[in-house]
Amino acid sequence: MKKATKFLTMTLAMVMTVCTLSACGGGASKGNTITFGTNAEFPPFEYVTSSGVIGEYDGIDMAIAKQIAESNGMTAAMENMEFDSLLVALQNGQIDAVIAGMTATDERRETVDFSTPYYTATQVMIVREDSDITVATDMADKKICVIQGYTGEICVQDMGYTYEAFKKGTEAVMELVNGKCDVVVIDSATAQKYVGDNEGLKIVEDPGAFESEEYAIAVQKGNTELLDKINSAIEKMLADGTINELAVKYTEEVMAE
Numbered sequence: 001m002k003k004a005t006k007f008l009t010m011t012l013a014m015v016m017t018v019c020t021l022s023a024c025g026g027g028a029s030k031g032n033t034i035t036f037g038t039n040a041e042f043p044p045f046e047y048v049t050s051s052g053v054i055g056e057y058d059g060i061d062m063a064i065a066k067q068i069a070e071s072n073g074m075t076a077a078m079e080n081m082e083f084d085s086l087l088v089a090l091q092n093g094q095i096d097a098v099i100a101g102m103t104a105t106d107e108r109r110e111t112v113d114f115s116t117p118y119y120t121a122t123q124v125m126i127v128r129e130d131s132d133i134t135v136a137t138d139m140a141d142k143k144i145c146v147i148q149g150y151t152g153e154i155c156v157q158d159m160g161y162t163y164e165a166f167k168k169g170t171e172a173v174m175e176l177v178n179g180k181c182d183v184v185v186i187d188s189a190t191a192q193k194y195v196g197d198n199e200g201l202k203i204v205e206d207p208g209a210f211e212s213e214e215y216a217i218a219v220q221k222g223n224t225e226l227l228d229k230i231n232s233a234i235e236k237m238l239a240d241g242t243i244n245e246l247a248v249k250y251t252e253e254v255m256a257e
Contacts, residue, residue, distance in 0.1 A: 033075045034226070036065045036217075037095035039083040041147075041168045043193045044250040045101040045215075054078045060250045061099045064118065064243065068217075068233040082167065083149040087112060090218060096226060097219045101187065103151055104216040113221055115230045117214035118243055123152050124191045125204040126176060126184040133183055136209030142182035145172040151213055152185035159209075173198060189251060 036054075038061060040046045045061045052058035053066050057078045069076035079095050086098045090112060101121075104114040127133045133142065136159065144163040146153040156163045164181065166172040173194045175181040186194070188203075195201045217234070219227050237243045 032073070033077050034065075034069045034072075035077045035079060035094075035096045037079045037081060037086045037089050037098045038062070038065075038100045039086065040080045041083075041170070042101050042187075042190055044189055044247075044253070046099075048080075058250075060119070060243075060246050061101060063246050063250070064234075064237065065099050067237060067242070068230055071233040071236065072229045083147075087218065090220060093220075096223075097217050097230065099217045101215050102218060103213040104218075108218065111221065112218040113223065113227055115217040115219070115227060116234045116238075117216045118234050118238065119215040119247065120212050121187050121189060121215060122205075122207070122212045123155050123185055123210035124188045125206070126173065126186060126191050126195060126201055127182065127204055128176065128179075129200050129202050131182065131202075131204075133204055135204075136206040139183055139185075143180070145175050145181040145184045147172055147186060150186065152187070155210060156185055169194065173201075176201065189247075192251065 038046045038057065040048050040057050040059075042059075044059055046057060046059040048056050049058045050056070053062045054076050055078060057080065062078065065076045065078070079089070081089060083100060086095075086100055086102070087108065089095050090098050098112075102108075104117060108114070125133060125136070125139070133139060139156075139159070139161055144156055144161055146156055146163050146165050147169050148165040148167050153163070153165055164175070166175070169186060169190060172181075172184045172186070176184050177198050177200070191203050195203055217230050219230065234243075
């Protein structure tokens with residue numbers, strides 16, 4: 001979640017202005033706390049629960065963020081906001097880093113630095129079980145729903161199809177459940193959750209249309225101090241299998257709910 005977003009000219013101008021005013025790019029985490037930004041609408045990576053690993057927030061990314069902080073003798077704090085607001089909040093110093101199933105794209109690298117990738121995902125299509133959609137090109141004459149700012153939106157845009165964007169995955173999926181759309185394009189891990197929660201839905205994959213994507217943590221441009229801390233922790237978790245274990249654990253837990 002894997003998520004992607006197209007920055008409008010106005011948004012870029014705002015980011016540049018904020019960066020200038022706040023000496024963007026050189027900051028490190030504040031005191032002994034790393035404040036991460038997320039969009040807790042993306043299970044199993046981030047979601048709200050009664051007892052999360054960081055406050056009310058739980059998921060693969062939340063567990064990774066907590067371990068990154070602890071491995072550096074620090075504490076992790078979490079700010080939940082709209083996905084499209086995350087990089088602006090990072091640029092203006094409201095948060096220290098973004099962990100939100102965010103894809104490390106070339107466009108984003110123009111304004112932020114990314115950590116070592118920690119997860120590889122792909123986009124899929126959620127459809128009703130009686131759907132005739134078997135490949136991405138079958139969406140051409142269908143009503144498509146996506147989540148605003150996610151990679152699925154960019155994929156559908158690139159295919160030249162019209163679509164309706166929602167702020168939450170649950171809202172898009174309910175459109176499908178209620179027969180108001182034909183297909184939802186979303187990240188594979190999250191699609192499994194929604195299909196498990198709603199009878200009559202299935203996942204359709206099309207590797208030829210949807211390339212794999214890498215999730216990474218974003219920090220301000222030039223913030224090498226924090227980036228080095230994050231990378232050191234991620235590389236250790238990748239090497240000892242911790243991230244793979246978290247992915248399996250949370251995917252199974254979310255699917256079982």
